[in-house]
Amino acid sequence: MKRILIVDDEAHITLVLKMHLERAGYAIETANNGKAGLEAVTRQAPDALITDIQMPLMTGRELCLAIGQALPARTFPILVMTSRTDREEREWTAAIPLLEFLEKPVSMRSVLSRLEKHLGSGVVAGATP
Amino acid sequence: MKKDRLGLVLIAASLLAIAVVGALVYRNGLQVHRQNIRVSGTALTRAVSGMESASDASAAIAGLDREPLLRSLATLQNDDNLAYLVVVDTSGRKLRELVSPGSIVPAATMPTEAYAWFGEHTLASPGDRIAIREFFAPVMGDGQLAGFVRAGYFEAYRPFASHQLSLMGLMALPIFLLTTLAYLLLRREIEPLTQLGEKLNAVSRSYGAELHGVDAAGGNDGLMRRFDGFLRVVQARVDGLAQEKAESQTAARLTSYKHEKSEYALNSLPDAIVVLDDTGTATFANLKLEQLLDRRREELVGKSVQEWCENRDVMNFLLRHKQASVAGRNAMLDYAPDGDPERRIRIAAIPLFAPRDRTNLSGMMFVFRDISIEHKARQAGSDFVSHVAHELKTPLNALLGYSELLLHRSTLSEAEQVNAVNVIRSETERMATLINNLLNISKMEGGSLKPERARVRLHDLIQDAFQSLHNSALGKSIELELSIPPDIGSVRLDKYLFRIAVDNLLSNAIKYSNPGGRIVVSVGTLDDGQIQIKVRDQGIGISAEDCRRIFDKYYRSSSDAAASRTGHGLGLYLAKQIIELHQGTISVASELGKGTEFTVTLKAQPVTLEMSEAV
Numbered sequence: 001m002k003r004i005l006i007v008d009d010e011a012h013i014t015l016v017l018k019m020h021l022e023r024a025g026y027a028i029e030t031a032n033n034g035k036a037g038l039e040a041v042t043r044q045a046p047d048a049l050i051t052d053i054q055m056p057l058m059t060g061r062e063l064c065l066a067i068g069q070a071l072p073a074r075t076f077p078i079l080v081m082t083s084r085t086d087r088e089e090r091e092w093t094a095a096i097p098l099l100e101f102l103e104k105p106v107s108m109r110s111v112l113s114r115l116e117k118h119l120g121s122g123v124v125a126g127a128t129p
Numbered sequence: 130m131k132k133d134r135l136g137l138v139l140i141a142a143s144l145l146a147i148a149v150v151g152a153l154v155y156r157n158g159l160q161v162h163r164q165n166i167r168v169s170g171t172a173l174t175r176a177v178s179g180m181e182s183a184s185d186a187s188a189a190i191a192g193l194d195r196e197p198l199l200r201s202l203a204t205l206q207n208d209d210n211l212a213y214l215v216v217v218d219t220s221g222r223k224l225r226e227l228v229s230p231g232s233i234v235p236a237a238t239m240p241t242e243a244y245a246w247f248g249e250h251t252l253a254s255p256g257d258r259i260a261i262r263e264f265f266a267p268v269m270g271d272g273q274l275a276g277f278v279r280a281g282y283f284e285a286y287r288p289f290a291s292h293q294l295s296l297m298g299l300m301a302l303p304i305f306l307l308t309t310l311a312y313l314l315l316r317r318e319i320e321p322l323t324q325l326g327e328k329l330n331a332v333s334r335s336y337g338a339e340l341h342g343v344d345a346a347g348g349n350d351g352l353m354r355r356f357d358g359f360l361r362v363v364q365a366r367v368d369g370l371a372q373e374k375a376e377s378q379t380a381a382r383l384t385s386y387k388h389e390k391s392e393y394a395l396n397s398l399p400d401a402i403v404v405l406d407d408t409g410t411a412t413f414a415n416l417k418l419e420q421l422l423d424r425r426r427e428e429l430v431g432k433s434v435q436e437w438c439e440n441r442d443v444m445n446f447l448l449r450h451k452q453a454s455v456a457g458r459n460a461m462l463d464y465a466p467d468g469d470p471e472r473r474i475r476i477a478a479i480p481l482f483a484p485r486d487r488t489n490l491s492g493m494m495f496v497f498r499d500i501s502i503e504h505k506a507r508q509a510g511s512d513f514v515s516h517v518a519h520e521l522k523t524p525l526n527a528l529l530g531y532s533e534l535l536l537h538r539s540t541l542s543e544a545e546q547v548n549a550v551n552v553i554r555s556e557t558e559r560m561a562t563l564i565n566n567l568l569n570i571s572k573m574e575g576g577s578l579k580p581e582r583a584r585v586r587l588h589d590l591i592q593d594a595f596q597s598l599h600n601s602a603l604g605k606s607i608e609l610e611l612s613i614p615p616d617i618g619s620v621r622l623d624k625y626l627f628r629i630a631v632d633n634l635l636s637n638a639i640k641y642s643n644p645g646g647r648i649v650v651s652v653g654t655l656d657d658g659q660i661q662i663k664v665r666d667q668g669i670g671i672s673a674e675d676c677r678r679i680f681d682k683y684y685r686s687s688s689d690a691a692a693s694r695t696g697h698g699l700g701l702y703l704a705k706q707i708i709e710l711h712q713g714t715i716s717v718a719s720e721l722g723k724g725t726e727f728t729v730t731l732k733a734q735p736v737t738l739e740m741s742e743a744v
Contacts, residue, residue, distance in 0.1 A: 010526075
């Protein structure tokens, strides 16, 4: 079972993502800020990381950069849920490989399709309700 | 010409001198002549008288033939002037006669009285009327007058006799020579004076002044006049120069004043200015530049950009524009001085054209403006956009997520469904609050939000706010306590706005309280009539540093405990703005881990004012 790490300070968001993805057959781990997220990643690298940007203690951007430092040979994709898709936002993400935007509001279908794109389809065949 | 005149004068003078000398010589000669005649005449007549007189009257004249003797006497005198010598008897008959050639003895009446027997008189020659001076003496015969001796001399003086002419010539020659010599010497002496005079004229003319009326007279007088004229011209010139000097001093002072004024103006500008000429050398820098670049102007002016500019980007910019985009497009560069990300300086390049010639670029002016504040504001604006985007889109994210979840509600438990709906409701409310706050802030900052004051019972207002938040407090097991005297009375305030402030304070207290905590809202009247509202919690508290910035827009504490709470950094800012709009104050006192107390103080509101307004 593929492990997905969700990092967001909004408990509602983490919860609803978790519910959706669990139904899709993923194992979910959550963290409520970048710092906790980084700890989780360094403890055990997930198969994919979904993170918010604006978070206390450590922002999503800082988390991505920190992961880049800690795991230079990272192979798992990062999906960034962002409120902004303007130039400034694209500039810093362009330098990070295996990073994709999920523009808010994020539809669950788009999250699933991105994950399938990176992790391969039929993770848990027939598990989708 | 003037020299010639001088020559003529000299000749005239010498002639005059000769004439005077001649006249004097003549006069002297005349006197000597007369004296000679007298001496000769007297002597001759007396001698002849003595010789002719005899004791015998008959023998006295007629006696012996003494003519040869007489002749010898006359010859002895050797006098050209002797016209005649005659001896006559008393009747006038000529007894003996010695006459020079061409002369005639004039007739004369001789005196008879004895006292006049010796004498002289002037007669005129009968033929040519030549004046003759005649001397006479008696000839006695036996004590009786027998006759007279008469000797006549030409009275006319012939001064320029041949022997005298050479003398005159000898006398005139040195005069002539001296005059000529004097003339030549004078000429030699006068020559430089003449030249001086002409020079004076020329100099005067070069000053634009003509020495009027000085050409008429030459010589020293002319020179003096010319010199006088020259002095006048020089004086006028000196006066003119003094005037010019005074004028130029005034002009210089005026120029310097103008210069100082413009320099002062340039130094007073809030922007720093440096002017580069077309070689890239700084020709001017104002005072502000010293502060902005932390360099003295002396270190810049007269030096090329490379010598004083440390920042490579700035240097390139300055050099790139030294030949300039003459197109008139003013290029700009923003840079962070000393790599300080908080600061920004903007350089604008402005081409300087020669006056009245837009094609002739005389240099470039660079205006350095400290745009740190604008930069910060822009940064804040950008932050605001991200912030608002995040705050608005995050609830949307939840709404979308939960509504998608509800699409498959068959797979959800009853509790999950209720939770989803509750989340959707609360997130919607959160969005609405945020949008309201944003709108109110924007209205307030734009100045369009004017409090609509009305008489409000403070008790009811606080009670309502308290009630509406009671549920959310209960959800976190927080105890809410309200202490408000029922007779607190009414105040004039904008009910809608003030409620926002109170709500923000209360929801803040709930947000940062720990479960099981206690929040006390107390309202009271101070001695001076001011109304005080206190909101005290037992929450996580705020550090002293955060307390200073807690009312700043978007400010959120970065402490771990606070960061775990959601907030958009607008609530307290908005509350403060609203309270200040009501001429109130808000303050905070807090201790980390112990709790926080916000105190709102509203001004006392005189009853009289309320009544007069109520009428």
